[in-house]
Amino acid sequence: MNRFRLVCSRCSLTLPFRYNEMKCACGGTLLVDYDVEQIARTFTKEALAARYPTMWRYKDLLPVNEPDCIVSLGEGWTPLLRMREWERKLPIRQLWIKREEQNPTGSFKSRGFSVAVSLLKEAGVTQAAVPSNGNAAGALAAYAGRAGIKAYAFIPSDCPPLIVQECVQYGARTFLVDGFIHDAAAIIEAGKEEQGWVNVGTLKEAGRVEGKKTMGLELAEQLGWKFPDVIIYPTGGGSGIIGMWKAYIELKALGWIDGPMPRFVCVQEAGCQPIVDSLAAGGQAAAQPAGVPASPTGMRVPNPPDLELILSIVEQSGGTAIALSRSEIASAVETLGAQGISASPEGAATWAGLLASCESGWLRPTDSVVLFNTSHALKYSKLASLAQLPTIRNYRDFCNYWK
Amino acid sequence: MNRFRLVCSRCSLTLPFRYNEMKCACGGTLLVDYDVEQIARTFTKEALAARYPTMWRYKDLLPVNEPDCIVSLGEGWTPLLRMREWERKLPIRQLWIKREEQNPTGSFKSRGFSVAVSLLKEAGVTQAAVPSNGNAAGALAAYAGRAGIKAYAFIPSDCPPLIVQECVQYGARTFLVDGFIHDAAAIIEAGKEEQGWVNVGTLKEAGRVEGKKTMGLELAEQLGWKFPDVIIYPTGGGSGIIGMWKAYIELKALGWIDGPMPRFVCVQEAGCQPIVDSLAAGGQAAAQPAGVPASPTGMRVPNPPDLELILSIVEQSGGTAIALSRSEIASAVETLGAQGISASPEGAATWAGLLASCESGWLRPTDSVVLFNTSHALKYSKLASLAQLPTIRNYRDFCNYWK
Numbered sequence: 045m046n047r048f049r050l051v052c053s054r055c056s057l058t059l060p061f062r063y064n065e066m067k068c069a070c071g072g073t074l075l076v077d078y079d080v081e082q083i084a085r086t087f088t089k090e091a092l093a094a095r096y097p098t099m100w101r102y103k104d105l106l107p108v109n110e111p112d113c114i115v116s117l118g119e120g121w122t123p124l125l126r127m128r129e130w131e132r133k134l135p136i137r138q139l140w141i142k143r144e145e146q147n148p149t150g151s152f153k154s155r156g157f158s159v160a161v162s163l164l165k166e167a168g169v170t171q172a173a174v175p176s177n178g179n180a181a182g183a184l185a186a187y188a189g190r191a192g193i194k195a196y197a198f199i200p201s202d203c204p205p206l207i208v209q210e211c212v213q214y215g216a217r218t219f220l221v222d223g224f225i226h227d228a229a230a231i232i233e234a235g236k237e238e239q240g241w242v243n244v245g246t247l248k249e250a251g252r253v254e255g256k257k258t259m260g261l262e263l264a265e266q267l268g269w270k271f272p273d274v275i276i277y278p279t280g281g282g283s284g285i286i287g288m289w290k291a292y293i294e295l296k297a298l299g300w301i302d303g304p305m306p307r308f309v310c311v312q313e314a315g316c317q318p319i320v321d322s323l324a325a326g327g328q329a330a331a332q333p334a335g336v337p338a339s340p341t342g343m344r345v346p347n348p349p350d351l352e353l354i355l356s357i358v359e360q361s362g363g364t365a366i367a368l369s370r371s372e373i374a375s376a377v378e379t380l381g382a383q384g385i386s387a388s389p390e391g392a393a394t395w396a397g398l399l400a401s402c403e404s405g406w407l408r409p410t411d412s413v414v415l416f417n418t419s420h421a422l423k424y425s426k427l428a429s430l431a432q433l434p435t436i437r438n439y440r441d442f443c444n445y446w447k
Numbered sequence: 448m449n450r451f452r453l454v455c456s457r458c459s460l461t462l463p464f465r466y467n468e469m470k471c472a473c474g475g476t477l478l479v480d481y482d483v484e485q486i487a488r489t490f491t492k493e494a495l496a497a498r499y500p501t502m503w504r505y506k507d508l509l510p511v512n513e514p515d516c517i518v519s520l521g522e523g524w525t526p527l528l529r530m531r532e533w534e535r536k537l538p539i540r541q542l543w544i545k546r547e548e549q550n551p552t553g554s555f556k557s558r559g560f561s562v563a564v565s566l567l568k569e570a571g572v573t574q575a576a577v578p579s580n581g582n583a584a585g586a587l588a589a590y591a592g593r594a595g596i597k598a599y600a601f602i603p604s605d606c607p608p609l610i611v612q613e614c615v616q617y618g619a620r621t622f623l624v625d626g627f628i629h630d631a632a633a634i635i636e637a638g639k640e641e642q643g644w645v646n647v648g649t650l651k652e653a654g655r656v657e658g659k660k661t662m663g664l665e666l667a668e669q670l671g672w673k674f675p676d677v678i679i680y681p682t683g684g685g686s687g688i689i690g691m692w693k694a695y696i697e698l699k700a701l702g703w704i705d706g707p708m709p710r711f712v713c714v715q716e717a718g719c720q721p722i723v724d725s726l727a728a729g730g731q732a733a734a735q736p737a738g739v740p741a742s743p744t745g746m747r748v749p750n751p752p753d754l755e756l757i758l759s760i761v762e763q764s765g766g767t768a769i770a771l772s773r774s775e776i777a778s779a780v781e782t783l784g785a786q787g788i789s790a791s792p793e794g795a796a797t798w799a800g801l802l803a804s805c806e807s808g809w810l811r812p813t814d815s816v817v818l819f820n821t822s823h824a825l826k827y828s829k830l831a832s833l834a835q836l837p838t839i840r841n842y843r844d845f846c847n848y849w850k
Contacts, residue, residue: 119526146521386552436624445622
């Protein structure tokens, strides 16, 4: 019997596993479904405790069969940093930041692409393409480089230049697209037959959601097989939320955790807030404007591939979604920076979301909360606005500077 | 009895521990010396196996007494990546890359400053200053930010702008110095009395060497309590080599490892190669020119604070030192990038050193080798030379691009 298969998140149809089939005939998303009973025979907490700290310690719950096909660059098992001072200030029972920027490509996207590219390798694929606001493209480029697969990256032209540069550095064929991420996706779809590339965009194949699931598995393990009360997560295409929800479901099925699902809080930038708007519209997917005014970050996804699934997870969990202004996000980047944490706008948005939900009373002083810092601040440097600093020759110059 | 004291690496004088006393009256360097017999009573391999994977799992061999004073941002336990394909190509028995760029500040410098800033906190220090080619300054800035200590960074003005930017982002008072790292150090020394800052430059205090020591402890643990035959390491001030040599000595004293010391290979950039030149001069510290033509990387340290100690370690270990040209280093950055590894010039220099020592026959096909990638490539981006990429609107544009 197979260790895993596909199941539709909407109509519950089951199908044999295929790595690049994620859309059910009913319109729902096909997700990987594991035979937990079979897996539990050998996959125990004790067995796990002896394994090396990378995300592949959870390989029993990942859809790669051939160990030789695992494409790894040292991803996962990122630190979970306690923020005690702020627990007292806010107040809140426990506050943690999951430092996803410490992954090999400097962002949480390493996880999804480690699994996605492993599946490509297993399938013998030689070319892959991704539409991306940047970090996903960098991750595809790196893992494809490691695997010897040709990578194509299509990135909106206003995305951060250093993240674009990263794709080039990892050897990807990189193109700037005059448009949004869905315009980039359209180019890939248009060239699919002719170019023969596999589209590894959000919810186009099984690996990315499964890889991101390890954020949830890890979080539970790092907290002693508990989930926090609340997870605040920057949400674009939504595969992170879907992945962490799957982690909860699977750990529950294994009997490893107990208690209610963490309340998922999706943070978005005001101007591109499909989840916020849809929840406000009573959980009905709300139409988005053609052009959105938000910054070119990973949260700028006007039309997530399966908005319905994200909404149902957020509602099931008792969570919510918050839109933050550009200036709230910029101020959060600074607040975190001053505490020694290199936070991308997306990661900082979780901090802004934390402050907003404490302020509104949505977060309770008894809550334990985990924020996800998804990428390094430096990758978003605006080159024109690098700090202007004094140049000195000696201590006298230094003293003169203060006068 | 105290768990640790200071001992002079030259005259063997012992002194009670003081965090900021590193120079013996004889001119030698004072290093932290642990009471291994006492430590071994509770510090066992089994106890260690149950601990969380950060570098503070080795706290028994670190000179911080107050657990509440530990300043951590999630440093250490970076991945050790196997490079199987190259083992066959070169050939070499085993090849690994230690991915130090996955530390919280994107470089290996996180380790030293986690310990150094913890010692400052324990001592109640409120201001610290560092002369640095960049990554050390960024690390001081981040850890000082976390600890609430005021940080001053003095950086040669030609250093990579993004690393300078990082210091600002972490809230350090940052100054560009018209000169080399020793000119920056002179400014700090000149202002010591008046400003009241503590100089946390290389070998000015105990924490940085001790923190870097954890690279060696970790490496041995990750390899199953073995050292590799050869460690190739980019060498500037030399605290990494001193730290890893200490790790070897202490693990040997604990009885946890056996066998000969790894052969340490110091890589430097041609033009600023005091270790290479001194070894060539029969182990006598060779004079360096006042101005050096090398790139502004962490390896550009014309006058290491204790060259004699580095030379004695390299010689004791049966190691060597190699100067690589700027173009060999640039080509190594590309080779690693194409394999999905974001390598700084310093990290890439270890790759160039690997190729050179295979070519020369110095490395034997039976050797196991570990390279240290000390920092992320992106931090060194030259803003003016970002890739020029095509901007497209649709699939037709993409096709036209190839014509």
